[in-house]
Amino acid sequence: MSNQITITLPDSSTISVEKGKTVYDAVGVISKGLQKAAVCAEVDGKLTDLSAVLEKNVKLKVLTFDTPQGRDVYWHSASHLMAQAIRRVFPGAKFAIGPSIDTGFYYDVDIEKNLVPEDLEKIEAEMRKISGEDLEITREEISKADAIKRFKDKGEIYKVEMLEEMDADTVSLYHQGEFYDLCRGPHLRRTSDIRAFKLVSVAGAYWRGDEKNKMLQRVYGVAFPSDKELKKHIELIEEAKKRDHRKLGRELDLFSFSNDVGAGLPLWHPNGAVLRFIIDKFETNEHLKRGYRLFGVPHIARSTLYEISGHLGFYTENMYSPIQIDGQDYYLKPMNCPSQIQIFNSSMKSYRDLPYRAFEMGTVYRYERSGVLHGLTRVRGFTQDDAHIFCREDQIVDEIQEVLDFTLYMLEVFGFSEKNIYLSTRPEKAVGTDANWEIATAALKSALEKNNIAYTIDPGEGVFYGPKIDVKIKDAIGREWQCSTIQVDFNLPERFDISYVGSDGQKHRPIMIHRALLGSLERFIGILIEHYSGKFPVWLAPVQVMLLSVSEDEAAAVESLKSKLMADEIRAESDIRGESIGYKVRDAITKKIPYIAVIGKKEIEEGTVSFRKRGENKPQSMKLDEFKGMIHEAVQKRTVF
RNA sequence: GCUGGCGUAGCUCAACCGGUAGAGCAGCUGAUUUGUAAUCAGCAUGUUGGGGGUUCAAGUCCUCUCGCCAGCUCCA
Known part of the structure; x- marks a missing residue:
């Protein structure tokens, strides 16, 4: 019949409806359930109301709430x-x-x-x-x-x-x-x-x-x-509230802020500081394994440094006012690179030295408008796992590939398996020649493609001196956080006139790659707290074992056991208060400690440890050596529970 | 920075329309000596974020300032 039209569905099947019927009517022909769930439709690829009238043969795709x-x-x-x-x-x-x-x-x-x-x-x-x-x-x-x-x-x-x-x-x-x-x-x-x-x-x-x-x-x-x-x-919103690192930071005694120290300047309590130390130690070691050299630079530097680097021009709004010392202006460092370059520059470099990879846990200070400060994730003083790689142009792609690999490994280790990768291109306010931007962007792109990594282009989101790759991770409840960043820079080598001697005996200009894997340690720890909702895996837990005495008779034995564990690099604490065992267990549970051990007469006699693992409420018992072995294994394997 | 909300004990919160602060938990002391999510009793909690003002009287009202929260803008 001529007043019938044919509707083609995404699976190529077709239905026939009367001309002049609405999309909604047509969906009803497919299924009543779909008709009820339908929100809108794509008609010949165009987003359309369900109430739209169908006049001719079309391709139809029904969209429900489950589609973006x-x-x-x-x-x-x-x-x-x-x-x-x-x-x-x-x-x-x-x-x-x-x-x-x-x-x-x-x-x-x-x-x-x-x-x-x-x-x-x-x-x-x-x-x-x-x-x-x-x-x-x-x-x-x-x-x-x-x-x-x-x-x-x-x-x-x-x-x-x-x-x-x-x-x-x-x-x-x-x-x-x-x-x-x-x-x-x-x-x-x-x-x-x-x-x-x-x-x-x-x-x-x-x-x-x-x-x-x-x-x-x-x-x-x-x-x-x-x-x-x-x-x-x-419920998800409530879950996020429960995981809020600002709340957990106080409850687990990790960090705090003081009105007198200042906004956005975190104070690390013992539990938080040890967490920082564990991450720092682990990460520094991983860098050494990969051929990075350690750098260390002061927190302030003369204005001349930032005049040369261009920060006083391009970054002033984020820098603090200068400090006068002997008639000279000094600035709190907003970035580590200019100071680090001085180290690279302190001796003649040969092409054999390249790539020259320098790493530092570098603390920087940036002015953030008061309204943007937020717990640990947005602060005014923070420590970056910062590295600068000085290399030749033909080494860029390989170096970036290696850095990408390193980044993904690090994020994986900390429990982040889902990531999204972005390539940010030239912003409006930028330095450097178009040609260099082109080379740098192409290098980043090629490294991503060679590693078969899917990415999204973020136009105009690069830094003023070069394009970058950003890695955003997804936490346990699906929220996205930006941590890692990899940036190619032709600008600073130029400005500081750095060079290396090539095999031809001539001076050549290296290229710099700036990169941070976890980003800011402060922010990363904030994310970690929320990701694990304070239940850190054993290797990260500030306190791994809490030892409880059943009565005062066991106090001395508990203290000596604590010393033994600590000597074996197990972070143990003891609770020998004259409280009931139930009370002390409860107290340790609220602190989210992975292992809670109870030491009574029986354990002392038998040389065993009776403990409960976080999340389980049945205690189990084993010999001290076995207990230590179990913890060491959980640390080594970075077991999550 | 901007808009709005807020700031009371270590923490969570209370105090009618202005009449100079109170609970629980934590803390301390004592008793209890406990076997796996809170033993009992007692004690003390404070320049009500800070400065200034109005008032006989300010936690409460006004003002400045510091900080916190949500968002805008910006970012590791």
Whole structure:
């Protein structure tokens, strides 16, 4: 029949529907379940509303909430639902933008009143009502001029501003009940399709992200097709809260901040400091194994150094004011490279010395705006596992490949198996010739490709002196963190006029590779705390064994056992307080110590250790040597439990 | 830095409309000498982040400042 059209599905199968039916109708032909789950569709590769009318033979792909696009549309519709509710509760509200984001959606609104949590509840209640009203969501296409007029009449100054900058002739509006909004779409079919949602928070956000503009109120929310999924999402947020390194840092006595020392300057307590030491020792050793040499430089340097390096030009906003010493200006070092170059430069280098790999756990100080400081992950003084590789141009690719390999190994060791890799290219504010940028970017690319590593290009995100590869890791609850960075630099060798003598007896300029594997030790430890939620694997646990005496009679034996374990490089602590054994066990459990050992008369007589492993509540017993062997093995194998 | 919220004992939190601070845990002391997630009793907790102001009187109101939290912007 001529008024039938053929719809081709992704698996190449076809269905036939009457011409003029909607996408939604067509999906219903495939399956009722899919029809219910459908959010939007791709029709001939174009994202489309389910309510769109089908006029000809097309290719159709149905998108549900489980797809990134489906989720996007779902959340975007939820933001419209929220906007409608806000308009009903606060009739004077003006709307700016309301997109979906990775974790839900938001809408920037301009309201006189400062929104408080009770207002969010009111809005949420109104959203529930509108969802219950089951309003149809419809698309309307009108000319840009008409749209401007309509939004102008409503006083929607932000929409008007956006419209005026669009170069399209026609724009689309989406209606639901009395509310409509400028939107590209697509959207869900009905307001009742948005079932489970929660408004999460409200915060300030500048119109168009520019500090010079008016601060609007950004209301955040999330939405899901079912209450179950919403609940799961809320649980994830609670889980993240439980793992918060700032909270665990205090509870496990790892670090703190002091008002008098200053913001963003962490203080390491014994438990945290030993964690730092373990990482430092392990990592330094790994560098030595790979042919790196150790460097060490002071925390301040004269202004001349940073004039030469260019930091005083390109990096001043991140540097602290100078310190006057004998009439000279000295700066806290914001980066290690300029000082390290002095060491490279202190003697003549031959081509045989290259690649020359220099490593240092280098502490740097950077000015961060007060609002961005955050626990250990964003601080003003931090230690980088920083290295600089001086090499010839023909060595770059090999060196980067090796560094990549090293990076992935290190991250793996610390329990991060999932990674995403990014290649950042030339930013607007940059130094160096186009040719050098080209060579450097190509080298990074080639190293990635030779190692068969999938990566994403991050345009314009490179450092001012060169392009870089960033490695972002995923933690135990799926959050992404940036740690490692590998950067190629032609600029500093030039500025410091460094050279090596080639086989031809002539001076040549080396290239520098800057790289940090874990990034900042402070931030990395913050991430580690959250990743393991404080339950560090034995090799990292600040306290590996807690020894408890059953009664005061065993106090001396416990202390001597502690000394024996410590002499064997096992980090042990003892609790010989006159408290009940249950009390002391509980205390040790809350400290997340991997092994809790109880020493009573029986153990002393038999020379055994009765202990419980973290996560297990049945104690087991073994001979002291066996116990030590077990811990050493857990350390060596970096067992996680 | 900006917007908003906040700052009370080591920690978590309380104190009506202004009437100069109180609980639990931790700590200390004593008793108990305990066998695997909290033994009992007692004691003491503080320039209410700091400075200034209003007031007869300020944890509470105003102001400056420091810090914290969420977000914006920026980043290891």
